[in-house]
Amino acid sequence: MKAPPPDPAPRSMLWFARDLPNLCSLAGLACAVLGVYFAILGVFPAAMVGLVWAVVFDWLDGRVARRIPGRTAEEREFGAHLDSLIDVVSFAVAPALLLLSVGGFSPWFLPGAIVCLAAGTVRLSYFNTFGLVDDSTYRGLALDNNVLLLVAVFAFQPLLSAFAFSALLYATLMLLAVLNVSPIRTPKLSGRWYYAVVAYALAASALYGWRLLAV
Numbered sequence: 001m002k003a004p005p006p007d008p009a010p011r012s013m014l015w016f017a018r019d020l021p022n023l024c025s026l027a028g029l030a031c032a033v034l035g036v037y038f039a040i041l042g043v044f045p046a047a048m049v050g051l052v053w054a055v056v057f058d059w060l061d062g063r064v065a066r067r068i069p070g071r072t073a074e075e076r077e078f079g080a081h082l083d084s085l086i087d088v089v090s091f092a093v094a095p096a097l098l099l100l101s102v103g104g105f106s107p108w109f110l111p112g113a114i115v116c117l118a119a120g121t122v123r124l125s126y127f128n129t130f131g132l133v134d135d136s137t138y139r140g141l142a143l144d145n146n147v148l149l150l151v152a153v154f155a156f157q158p159l160l161s162a163f164a165f166s167a168l169l170y171a172t173l174m175l176l177a178v179l180n181v182s183p184i185r186t187p188k189l190s191g192r193w194y195y196a197v198v199a200y201a202l203a204a205s206a207l208y209g210w211r212l213l214a215v
Helices: 013-017 020-041 044-066 073-102 107-130 144-159 162-181 193-214
Strands: 137-139 185-187
Touching: 013 020, 013 073, 020 044, 020 073, 044 073, 044 144, 044 193, 073 107, 073 144, 073 162, 107 137, 107 162, 144 162, 144 193
Parallel strands: none
Antiparallel strands: 137 185
8 A cells, every 4th residue: 555645744834924924923023022112211202103014014914914815724823923022022022111111120010011921822812712692893902002012101291290100001901901801792893994094003103103203
C-alpha cells in the first residue's frame, strides 16, 4: 500500500505578514506603539493621535479581508490571531500605561493598570473562544470602544487639575473594565460606522495636533 504524500511544508511567517489585511493590522500596531511611547513620555496629545489611528486600522483590516476573494482558511486563522494579539497592545497595554503615566507611575495607579490588562485579556480570550452572540452583537463592550472614549476624555485634561483628571481617568477605565467583561450585549458597529470612526480620528488628530503646536 502506497504511503500518503507528506503534508506540504507550512508557508513562512513573513509570507503571512505580507497579506494586505495583516499589513493593515501591523500598521495599527505601529500606531499603538507610538501611542505607548508618547504616553510614557507624558506627551498625551501625541499618544491620543497614535491610539485613535490604531482603532482605524483595527477596523480597516477586517474590511480589507472581506474584500479579498479566495483567502485560505490558514490566512484567515493567522489574521485572526494576529489581530487579537495586536488588540492586547492597542486596547489593554496602552490604556494601562496611560493610566500609570498620568498618575506619575505612582503605586496607587498600579492596581488600576492591572485591572485594565486583566479585563482586556479576559475579554479577548472569551471572544476568541465564543465569538459573537450573533452576526451583529457582542457580549460585553468591545475593547476598541475604550480607546475611542479615552480620546474624548483627554480633551478635558487642560480644563482640570492634575489630581482631578487622574481621578477621572482612573474611574473611567475601571468602569470600562467592568463593561468589557460584563454580560451586557452591545452592537457590533460596522459598515458606514467605519467612516464615522475615520472622521472621529481626523477630528481628534486636528485637536491634538493643534495642542502639540500650541505647546
